[in-house]
Amino acid sequence: MSPVHPLDETATARAVIDGNGTLIHWSEGARRLLGHVPEEVEGRPAAELLSPAGSAPPAGSAGNRWNGVLALRHRDGRVLSVWVLAHRLGQDEGWLVLTPLDGRAPRTLDDPLIRAVLAQAPCALAVYDERLRLYGLNDAMSEVVGLPEDRIRGLRVSEIGDRQPGEQLEREMAEVLRSGRGRDVETYARTGGEDRAHHWLARIAPLTDTHGRVLGVCVAAHDFTEQFRARERLQLVNEASVRIGTTLDVTRTAQELADVCVPALADFVSVDLLDPPENGGEYRVEPPAAPITLRRAAHQSVNPGSPEAVVAPGDVDVYPASSPQADSLIAGRPLVAPNADGTLEEWLSWDPLRAKRIREYGIHAGMSVPIRARGRTLGVAVLSRFRRADPFTADDVLLAEEVTARAAVCIDNARRFSRERQTALALQRSLLPQSLPRTAALEAASRYLPAARAGVGGDWFDVIPLSGMRVAMVVGDVIGNGIQASATMGRLRTAVRTLADIDLAPDELLTHLDDLVVRLSAEAGSEGVTGEVGATCVYAVYDPVSRRCTLASAGHPPPVVLTPDGPPRPIDVPPGPALGLGGLPFESVDLDLPEGTVLALYTDGLLESRERDVDSGLRLLCRALEQSSQSLEGAAHSILQALLPPGGAPDDVALLLARTHGLAVSDVTTWDIPADPALVAPIRRQVADQLDVWGLTVATFTAELVVSELVTNAIRYGEPPIRLRLIHDSETLICEVSDSSHTAPHLRRAKTFDEGGRGLLLVAQLTQRWGSRHTPEGKTIWAELSLVGEE
Incomplete structure (x- = not known):
């Protein structure tokens, strides 16, 4: 009804x-x-x-x-x-x-409906009365319908053709009849008894008499199947350009290709790719030779779960010369089946399981399209139809080539990015410390996480033992990503360790590091590339004797400190300019840190997020640090879990946690030394007595020689006041001699008859390491003796 x-x-x-x-x-x-x-x-x-x-x-x-x-x-x-x-x-x-039963009355040219038909509808058309029953149609419409006019006059649209589109068209005609305003309706229906449906544009117009009274409606039918398909093809190409290549992930890009083609172009699509060449090489330009080994990257179907698939994603299959995959890759062009050479089932006779799936799901058409980019073959996409009754046309082949070509470029870009990312990541990890040194001043834990989707950046961290049991901590972030950023990071980390070895104060070290970044920027510009090299950095030095920490920052996020008796808080350190600006000063800040204080140094990738601001991220960091600070490894894990999204960080993350330890007063001894060479012998005895108190008599002989040489040099070449300090822990004994002279000693080769010049050479041979550092009052010469293995 x-x-x-x-x-x-x-x-x-x-x-x-x-x-x-x-x-x-x-x-x-x-x-x-x-x-x-x-x-x-x-x-x-x-x-x-x-x-x-x-x-x-x-x-x-x-x-x-x-x-x-x-x-x-x-x-x-x-x-x-x-x-x-x-x-x-x-x-x-x-x-x-x-x-x-009705509507068979003869028509005359005087009838107003007939006059309206002749005047307003020059194409295939039909006229329906106020009951929406066929009143008449012209020859063109009769040909479209496939029935003679005198037989169907008096029938409704839904009674003449397909019922569902006919009822939809009737509702539109009733609205035109009611409102008196015409409208265009697009429909997909079979006409003339054809098995294949067409896309039709029905233009419905009201027919009125001279008084404006609506007497019926006129329907003009236009077959716009070709225009509709062209519009669909254009829409699919546009959709492919938007949906394919949203990430730099090969598998995800292959899945996007399959998703775009189903159901717009096929009912089932599989994407198989060649495995990348070994050692990061390029794919060959010439076509591969059969049999061809391909790995399933993705597939998609109109049926949930893709039951038509024979190979699971990630699995490898071998395709012989008779397979559509191998044939199209060798030919270098799309192949369609069935064709003049055989049926689809004959094409897949090499694989009984695939032939069974063809019969089971009624697959009647297939198309194999090579995935090629920059003249190299990457894989193949196979499109199949079983729900859609029409075979693949020449236009479908062109459309599949266009969409696949776009996907191929995205897959190749993703592959190249993955290769560069792996190289940069390997370089990055090789340049970062493989383990943190064990020191008496602090215990440390670290984490480095590369960005989940972007290129590997230049984040780094380091813990550097200094003289006098002190230790330096550094965290930095090179601007940019990729191999260049990783290489720059390695150069800066090396420079920091070199500058730390000469015991520069944090603000002075950042000044020298800024000069280096400026030179690197100039070198990069001379090579014709970006010419912009920049970085941020925070550098801290902790002294376990005084339990004081000195920090300086170059445009870096502030470290967080958690004392044993207080809540965590960011350190109010002057931010300073980023490295590479040149000529701007850096400032340092001093903090007294109680025993067991935890310091957290990090890069900005830890706090940055689209879901929150930096202040919210800083509060999350403080909360996670406070709740899990009993274990540094556990705290590092908790901090990353609390601040980073499940899919990974959008930027590189470097995190360094350190818990400070102080040396006991009893482990440090200091003497003021008069500038009298005759007192060197009594000083040696004092050193021996102190070592006996500490239970380090096995190191007495070596310590006496070293102290004698250093004190003698200070009396002879230095300026008063002169001070001797001994520091020890379970593994190291440190001898330090300070004076007011800023002239640093250095090793030299003594000639045969020279009376001096061999003292520092002797110190270098007897100690684990030695050196000098400048202080605000002058300089300090120090030497470390290893206690490990001494009996």
Whole structure:
């Protein structure tokens, strides 16, 4: 029953016959035509209404529509020759049989509807009256419908063609009839009894008389299948440019290619790629030779779970020369099956499992498209159809080539990025410390995480033992990413260690490091590249004797400090300019740190997030540090878990945690030395006595020699006041001699008859390491003696 005119049933005789040939519906119009009431015929075989001399019933016909003249028996015994139109309701669901009863009155050119048709509709058109029943149509529309006008006059749209699109069109026609305003409707339907549907543009216009009264509607039909397909192809290409290549991940890009093509171009798509060449090389320019080993990167189907797939993502399969994958890769062009050379099943006869899937899912068409970029073959995409009835056309091949070519460039870019990322990551990890040194001043834990999706950056950290049991901590971040950033990071880390060895104060060290970055920037510019090298850095020196920490920053996020008796807080260190600006001063700040204080140094990748601001990230860092500070390794894990998203950080992250330890007062001894060479012997005895108190008598001989040489040099070449300090822990004994002179000693080769010049050489041979450092009051010469292995 029409949803537009539910009471207009008497104008058409309608009957529904099920798949077994039984009448299951008999309309009032059918009663008017043959006289039988529904109770008499419903549930009985429809063949009983046929005259023995009549034609075969529609249930025996092929196709989805049948029309012809049947000899039907009237209730009063008469035989009527009736033209009927029958539509198949569905596979094995029966037929709808109908014939018009009204609307067969002759038309004249004086009729206002006919005049409107001639004046307003020059193409394939039909005119429907105020009941939306066919009043007339021209020859072009009759050809489209595939039925003569005199047979279907009086039928509705849903009774002439496909029911579902017909009912939709009826609703639009009713709205035009009601409003008096025309409209365009796009629909997809079969006409003329064809098996293939077409895309139609129905232009519906109201027909009015001279008084403006709406008498009916005119429907002009335009087959715009080609335009629709061209629009679909353009839309698919545009969608591919947006959806493919959203990440620099090869597997994800392959999946995006499969997702875009289903269901717009195929019902099942598989993407198989060649494994990258060994040692990071390039793919070959020449086509591969069969058999070809491919790895399944992605697949997609209109069926959930892709049950048509034979190979799982990540698995490897070998394709012989007779396979569509190998044939298209060797030919270097798309191949479509079935073609003139054979059927799709014959093409896949090499693989019984694939042939079974073809039969199981009804796959009737396949297309294999090579994935090529920059003249090199990367893999192959195979497109299959089973739900869509139409085969692949030449336009489909061009469209598949266009979409695959776009995906190929994205896959190649992702592959190149992955290769460069792995190289940069390997370089980055090789330049970072493999383990942190064990010192008496502090215990430390560190983490480095590369960016999840971007290129590897230049974040670094380091812990550097200094003289006097002191230790330096540094965390830095080179601007940019990739191999260049990793290489720059390595140069800066080396420079920091070199500058730390000469015991520069933090602000002075950053000044020298800034000069180096300026020179690196100038060198980069001379090579014709960006010419911009920059970095941020925080450098801290902790002295376990005084338990004082000195920090300086070059545009770096402030470190966080957690004392044993207070909450965590960021250190108010002057931020300073970033490295590479040149000529700007750096300032340092001094902090007294109680025993067990935890310092957290990090790069900005730890705090930055699209979901929160930097202050919120800093609060999260402080909370995580406070809740898990009992273990530095546990605290590092908790901090990363609290601040980083599940998918990984958008930027590189370097984190360094350190818990400070102080040396006991009893482990440090200091003497003021008069500038008298005669007192060197008593000083040696004092040193021996102190070592005996510490239980280090095994090191007495060496310590006496070293102290004697250093004190003698200070008395002879230095300036008062002179001070001697001994520091020890379980592994090291340190001898330090300080004076007010700024002249640093150095090793020299003594000649045979020289009376001096061998003292520092002796110190260098007897100690683990030695050196000098400048202080605000002058300089300090120090030497370290290893206690490990001494008995």
